[in-house]
Structures are given as C-alpha cells and as structure tokens.
Amino acid sequence: MDANAALDPDALIAAARASTSLHELGAGPWREGLVRLIEAARGEARLDNRGVSILRAEMLAQLRNRLEIHEWVGRHPEVRALPLDEPIVLATLPRTGQTAAGWLLDRDRSNRALLTWMAKRPVPPPLPGDNADDPRVVQARAAVDALPEKLRAMHLTGVDEPDECHWLISNAFRGAHQIYSMQVPSFYSWSVDDAGMTDAYAYYRLQLQILQAKTPGRRWVLKNSPHLLHLNALHTALPDAHYVQFHRDPVAVLASNCRLSMFLRGMRSARVEAHEVGASMLRLLTDYVERTLAFRDAAVTRRWIDVHFDRFVANPVAAVERIYAAVGIDLSNETRAAMERWVAANPREERRPKIDLSPFGLDVVEVRKRFAPYAARFQVPAEGAEG
DSSP, X not given: OOHHHHTOHHHHHHHHHHHHTOOOOOSSSHHHHHHHHHHHHHHTSOOOHHHHHHHHHXXXXXXXXXXXXXXXXXXXXXXXXXXXXXXXXXXXXTTSSHHHHHHHHTTSTTEEEOBHHHHSOOOSOOOSSXXXXXXXXXXXHHHHHTSOHHHHHHSOOXXXXXXXXXXXXXXXXXXXXHHHHSOOHHHHHIIIIISOOHHHHHHHHHHHHHHTTTSOSOEEEEEOGGGGGGHHHHHHHSTTOEXXXXXXXXXXXXXXXXXXXXXXXXXTOSOOOHHHHHHHHHHHHHHHHHHHHHHHHHTOSSOOEEEEHHHHHHOHHHHHHHHHHHHTOOOOHHHHHHHHHHHHHSOOOOOOOOBOOGGGTOOHHHHHHHTHHHHHHTTOOOOSOBO
C-alpha cells in the first residue's frame, strides 16, 4: 500500500466527508496535528501495509468523529453548559493497576465510565439503558474480538468496560500516546513540548459533556496515563477533579511498557528495534514522572489520592474504600458486594515476569538511580528479581 496516497491529509478529509455527508470539522488547530502525525508516520515509523491500513482507519474514524461532533453540537449548543461535577481521574503511571481499578469502580452504578464502544465514537450520546442495540456496540465488539489474544492477555479489554481517554483526545489530533504503537519521536516531542494542549482538552471536555447529555446525574471516573504529560490543560478542562495516582516500582513499569510497546509496534511494522523502544519508553516514563511531580508541587489542585500497587493488588476493594473516603463518597453494601464479585471473577496474576531491561538496551541499576527520588518520595519498594 502506498503510504503517501493512503495517508494524504486532503484525501482523508474528503473520504471522511463523503462517508458522513457532513462538511464542517470544527475550529481549532486540529489540522496541524493531523499533518504532523502523517509526516512522522511516513518518515519515521517504517509502517508496513498493515500499519498503513491501521493508521488510515484510525484517522478516518477521528475525522468522522469531528464531523459528527460539530453537527451534533450545532443542533444542541446547550451541551456546552452541562457541568462535569467532581470527576475522579485515575492519572497515574501505566501498568500500575489503573485499568483494573477503572473496571472495579464501574461496578458502582452511581459512577459513569468512558466505555470502549462510546470512547471510539462519542456521537450520538448514549441513551438510558444498556444500549445493546446501538450499532456502535456491535462494531466495537467485532473490533475487540479481532484483537490478538496476546494483547488481550496483556491489557484488559471489553466493549462494555472502561477505556482510555486518549480516544477522545485523539479527535483533536493531539496526544503523545501514539509513541506506544509507532516509532514517531518527532510527533511525540511536538505533542509534549510544543503542541499546546489547552484546545485539545477543551475538546475532550466537550465530548464528555456530549456523552452525558442523555443520562445525567452520575460522576465520571476517567483514566489515562498520558494525562500526566498535560496536567495543567487537564486541570483547566476539569477544575474540580479528584486525582488518583497508583505507585509501582518504575523499573517494573518501564519493563512492562517496553514489552507492550514492542507488541503494539509489531502490529504496524516488521522493523521494530528493541533499543529504540527502550529509549522511547524511558523518555516517556521520565516525562510522566517529572511533569507529575512538578504539577503536584505547584499545589494547584485538591489533594491527590495515592494508592500503592501492591496494596491494591492485595485488597482492591479496600483501596477503593480509601479513594471513596478521600473524595467523600459512601461505599454502599450493594456496591461493595458487586466489587467483591468482580474481584473474585478476575483474580490478579501473582507471578510477575522477571525484570530484564537488557533486551531494550537499558541498565536496571542506572534506571533505578534515575527514578530514586520518585521511589523515595512515595515509598515505592523495588519489585521482584532483576536480570
């Protein structure tokens, strides 16, 4: 597949418009992000035909989302005034239990999660009830069923379960999460350092408002590790959010991130270099930690809720109870029972892989030194045997 033709920005926009019979894509600097990601994908990612096809499909979906969002908001401008009352945001390092925590918190019927099927296509907003007949549910189920079994074993995935906020942020063609699935260092650097994410997070807020428009009265519980790179923009969009951070040995986090990125990039390219993955994931984790600490030290938000990974794994419901107590929510007996049933049905794997960073060109001792201040500040113990 010719990447230049398949990923031509104007051709993608025309195709999205033709598929929806809509024209307006909304204001904001979204086109710059689209062009920059395409340039990085063409010049750096070494995509094979499957990779080009995957990226093309993603971009078409994001452009269609923009078209549908603009049209829906044009008919329902009052949506912009809907409040987002005190959401709980799991803004935490990846591979620390946030996905399991998000699924567990979704057992509480008073919470609202960004479910996979709606995260990928937020318009129209869900209706009261189970929405089982919504064609987006059927489409998302087919996509989840088509995922490689290895990926589903590495990362909890379900059509009617909570997913990551990056799906919404991607509709602004911003967001550094692309570095997991493609070698696009120039786009990552631009997204982190130069993109200016205020507009992207305003668009993110608008999509959350749309998604709750037909089903008011519940608190959002959101999760996304890349939020850590843009906490000031997130705080502007959700000024009264409660932040939850899970803490795990960053060396273990880095090793797990490297393994996941190797797999994700391998789905798009036959030429994935382990040492480059190691360097990318080390920079990403460093940026996560440094930017989070700087934001937390600025004390511009309410108190953060810290949860240790090992304690969460040992007793997930007790960890939720701590979070609720800090936020000021009562954990009802009914909700506790639902959470305990979920924990019993989804046991955590006790045996964890030996930590070995050498395939990725990284030295465990040096990495541990780099993150020593973070580990000391939050009393994070080293995890497992190291190779």
